[in-house]
Amino acid sequence: MEKVFEIYIKTTPERLWEAITDSELRQRYNFGVGVSSEWTPGSRYEAVHPGAGFAVSEGENLEVDPPRRLVQTMVALWSDQVKGEGTSRVTWEIEPVEDSCRLTVTHDQLNEGANDELFGGWPMILSGLKTLLETGEDLTTPGSLRYRNAGSEEAA
Amino acid sequence: MDEVFKALADPTRRSLLDALREEDGQSLSSLERGLPMTRFGVMKHLRVLEEAGLVTTRRRGREKLHFLNAVPIQLIHERWVSKYAEPWAAALTGLKREIEE
Numbered sequence: 001m002e003k004v005f006e007i008y009i010k011t012t013p014e015r016l017w018e019a020i021t022d023s024e025l026r027q028r029y030n031f032g033v034g035v036s037s038e039w040t041p042g043s044r045y046e047a048v049h050p051g052a053g054f055a056v057s058e059g060e061n062l063e064v065d066p067p068r069r070l071v072q073t074m075v076a077l078w079s080d081q082v083k084g085e086g087t088s089r090v091t092w093e094i095e096p097v098e099d100s101c102r103l104t105v106t107h108d109q110l111n112e113g114a115n116d117e118l119f120g121g122w123p124m125i126l127s128g129l130k131t132l133l134e135t136g137e138d139l140t141t142p143g144s145l146r147y148r149n150a151g152s153e154e155a156a
Numbered sequence: 157m158d159e160v161f162k163a164l165a166d167p168t169r170r171s172l173l174d175a176l177r178e179e180d181g182q183s184l185s186s187l188e189r190g191l192p193m194t195r196f197g198v199m200k201h202l203r204v205l206e207e208a209g210l211v212t213t214r215r216r217g218r219e220k221l222h223f224l225n226a227v228p229i230q231l232i233h234e235r236w237v238s239k240y241a242e243p244w245a246a247a248l249t250g251l252k253r254e255i256e257e
Contacts, residue, residue, distance in 0.1 A: 002181055004223040006212050104212070123230035130231075139234065 002108035005122040010100045011133040017067035019133055020092060028138050029128030031121065033057075039064050045072065059087070068094050074107075076118055085114055103129075157235070160228045163208035168193065169201050173210060176224035183219045 009016060019025045023034035030047075033056055037045035041064050047057045056078040063071035070092040076082035089109040095102045105126065107119045131139035163169055168191065175190050176182060188198045202222060205211040209228045214221050 002223070004180075004212050004214070004225060005227050006209060006225045007227045008209075123226045126227050127230045127234060140238075 001110040001112055001114055002106065003110065003119045003122070005105040005107070005126055007103050007126045007130055008097065008100050009103060009130045009133050013067035013094045013096055013101055015133060016094050016101050016103060017070075019129060020070065021066075025132070029132050030125050037061060039066075059090075062089075074118075079117075082115055082117055085111055085118055088114070088118065157228075157232065159208040160210065160232060163204050163210055166201070166204075168197075169205055172198070172201060172205060173224055176211065176222060180223050181214075181221045183221055187222065 021035070021039055023036050027034040032051065033047050033049045035045055035047045037043055039061060041061060043061050045059060045061060046055045048055050057074055057076050059073040059075055061070065061072050063069060072090045073087050074090050075087050076085055088107060091106040093104045103126065105122055107122065110118060128139040131137060171191070172187060175187055184195065184198065188195055191198055202211060206213065210225055212223050212225045214223065
């Protein structure tokens, strides 16, 4: 199964690449989850919620071509149900269009009838990314509230 | 955003989005099968959806596949639903579902 998500963001490819690969920026729009990696081809990455204290997903960086293209495998680890889904693939493509960038996220190699938790969060993540880059502010969404609170409760 | 509202204002286009939500990555021929409409009519509606960013396409060999892009709907939701009406809307759609079941 394959899912495609596309958004236009008024920013430069370099800033967009930074927002995708910098852990602190990533936390601000990705349900509080940061990402740590060396960002070299073949390197591993881990997505960790600081409140939860464990990796919610992980994988390998298959292609790393800043600031245009990032291909990663993804193994979801946030619940027993999603752990059974195995490995899928996420491709980030950045294409400058006049004063903006078109960002396309293709999530494929998903099982037929895959759990929609795996890909259902992309629209929220991408619109939060747009808000962050265009206004410098965090976007409050039902998801961001839920995960922010969940993190602080578990940390407490 | 005008384009998204315009695209969503038509029942045929909404049913095309529903068809892609059900099964993503369909060709024109397969989308056409579900609709009482000429190929040309379906193409016209798909073009409006593409211009609004609600449908993105990929070429696979000789076929052009259509994918639902839910991001513009999310943007509308944030701009026009969550700010104004989310607690109410959630309660009411829940109630509507319960009544309809």
